[in-house]
Amino acid sequence: MRWLSFLLVLTFSLQAHSLQAHNVRLLIVGDSLSAGYQMSADQAWPSLLPQALQKYNRSVTVVNASISGDTTGNSLARLPQLLQQHTPDYVLLELGANDGLRGFSPQIPEQNLAQMIDRVTQSGAKAILMQIRxxxxxxxxxxxxxxxxxxxxxxxxxxxxxxxxLEQVIVRDEWMQSDGLHPNEKAQPWIAEWMAQQLSPILASAADTGLSSS
Incomplete structure (x- = not known):
């Protein structure tokens, strides 16, 4: 009986360690497109992303640090504290739209994003960049x-x-808010599923090697 109890405890411990090792922490640093503009945070696609990723056997903790109106400069200033606080494995940078809408020289977001990528890498995390138009x-x-x-x-x-x-969403009027710039709550589940499809192969390396900062 003692051996049986020992084996059960050992099996449970190994399973718990495996689950912990396979949980990846993803930090999203973005603007209103990720912050859930004009909706509650739990409706925004980053909140729906963990469940969407489960379909790809990816166990991911998502920390959404996006703020509506943020420029690349705003987020660059916030990044060191975010990295220290959340110790992510991956950082998704969804930034630049507000720089562009304000007519900033393209060199400004380029330099800011380059610095952000370098700081993410220096922290031991891996950066992921989203195309912005x-x-x-x-x-x-x-x-x-x-x-x-x-x-x-x-x-x-x-x-x-x-x-x-946004290029996949903006073509559907029923998915857009009246300003023509922001997806509404109806679009969020689709965005989460689409993002899960895009992120799954990238996050696979962390899950398969047991990378985790937890």
């Missing part, structure tokens, strides 16, 4: 210069680049 009424030259920041940084820093989810 701005409305075409800002002019073709500016829009192209702005959009090119993201593939350039992805290549230079050797980090994954995710497509811009």
């Amino acid at each position: 701005i409305p075409p009424n800002y002019g073709k030259r500016y829009s192209q210069a702005f959009s090119s920041i993201y593939p350039k940084l992805s290549e230079e820093k050797q980090i994954p680049l995710l497509p811009f989810f």
Whole structure:
């Protein structure tokens, strides 16, 4: 009986350690597109993402540090404290739209994002970048210069680049708020599922190797 009890305790301990090792912490640093603009936080896609990722056998704790209206400069200033507080395994940067809407020189978000990526890497986490695009009424030259920041940084820093989810949402009027810029609550489940599909292969390396900062 003692041996049986020992084996049961050992099995439970190993299972608990395995579950802990496979839980990945993802920090999302973004703007209103991730903060859940004009809706409760639990309706926003980052809150729905863990459940969506379970379909891909990914156990992920998501910390959503997105703030509506944030520029890359705002988030750069917040990042050191966020990294220290949450010790993430991965950091998703969904930033730049507010820089573009304010007409900042593309060099500003490029430099800020580059610094953010470096700080994420220095912390021991892995950075993931999302492509951001701005409305075409800002002019073709500016829009192209702005959009090119993201593939350039992805290549230079050797980090994954995710497509811009808003491009898939904005074509459906019923998924957009009246301002024409922000997805509404109806779009959030779809965004979560789409993001899970994009993130699953990236997070696989952490899950399969047992990477965790917990």
